[in-house]
Amino acid sequence: DVKVTQSSRYLVKRTGEKVFLECVQDMDHENMFWYRQDPGLGLRLIYFSYDVKMKEKGDIPEGYSVSREKKERFSLILESASTNQTSMYLCASSPPSYSPLHFGNGTRLTVT
Amino acid sequence: GDSVTQMEGPVTLSEEAFLTINCTYTATGYPSLFWYVQYPGEGLQLLLKATKADDKGSNKGFEATYRKETTSFHLEKGSVQVSDSAVYFCALGFSGGYNKLIFGAGTRLAVHP
Numbered sequence: 010d011v012k013v014t015q016s017s018r019y020l021v022k023r024t025g026e027k028v029f030l031e032c033v034q035d036m037d038h039e040n041m042f043w044y045r046q047d048p049g050l051g052l053r054l055i056y057f058s059y060d061v062k063m064k065e066k067g068d069i070p071e072g073y074s075v076s077r078e079k080k081e082r083f084s085l086i087l088e089s090a091s092t093n094q095t096s097m098y099l100c101a102s103s104p105p106s107y108s109p110l111h112f113g114n115g116t117r118l119t120v121t
Numbered sequence: 122g123d124s125v126t127q128m129e130g131p132v133t134l135s136e137e138a139f140l141t142i143n144c145t146y147t148a149t150g151y152p153s154l155f156w157y158v159q160y161p162g163e164g165l166q167l168l169l170k171a172t173k174a175d176d177k178g179s180n181k182g183f184e185a186t187y188r189k190e191t192t193s194f195h196l197e198k199g200s201v202q203v204s205d206s207a208v209y210f211c212a213l214g215f216s217g218g219y220n221k222l223i224f225g226a227g228t229r230l231a232v233h234p
Contacts, residue, residue, distance in 0.1 A: 013164070040220050042220075042221070044224075051125075051210060051224040051226040052227075054223075057221060099164055099165070101164075101165075109167035109170070110167070110222060112164030114163055
């Protein structure tokens with residue numbers, strides 16, 4: 010079974026802090042994604058990557074950056090956390106062919 | 122732009138009731154359509170999909186038919202169980218688009234014994 014592991018289940022950070030959310034997948038998938046999930050808004054794509062060192066902006070990239078130095082790891086970075094970034098963050102991966110996304114269990118981030 | 126609209130929840134049903142969760146979409150081109158399910162404390166997992174008009178996706182007793190004429194992909198189940206309580210997301214995507222999906226807002230289903 011594909012496993013997508015997000016390093017933290019819950020995270021509490023202060024406004025202005027630099028925050029790293031880590032995601033690791035064990036199936037050699039080319040594509041990796043970061044979504045945020047908010048009530049009434051569903052999932053919105055922040056960034057995705059289709060190869061090592063390659064990244065593309067999603068629908069809501071402002072205030073975020075990403076890093077993909079190794080194929081299995083995709084990091085989401087909040088350069089200066091703000092309260093409006095309090096949310097559930099979901100990482101996903103998939104092969105390049107058209108197939109289902111595999112999601113991690115999410116990181117619930119609270120910025121105070 | 123492309124979008125997905127789902128019926129607002131929560132949907133509350135008794136066990137063995139019939140379930141319908143409405144989903145409509147707006148898209149340029151011919152997307153594939155998906156239903157994902159999120160159980161409490163977990164990430165999303167694919168429930169079913171349909172890749173072209175009139176296709177029916179089915180899994181675990183759930184069904185959805187890709188209706189191009191009404192741009193809809195409604196999820197149905199004939200007899201729900203307490204274990205079906207979850208949040209259901211409708212989504213669309215295009216082949217060749219790096220598997221980027223556009224999700225609806227999600228519909229929470231609560232099934233009571």
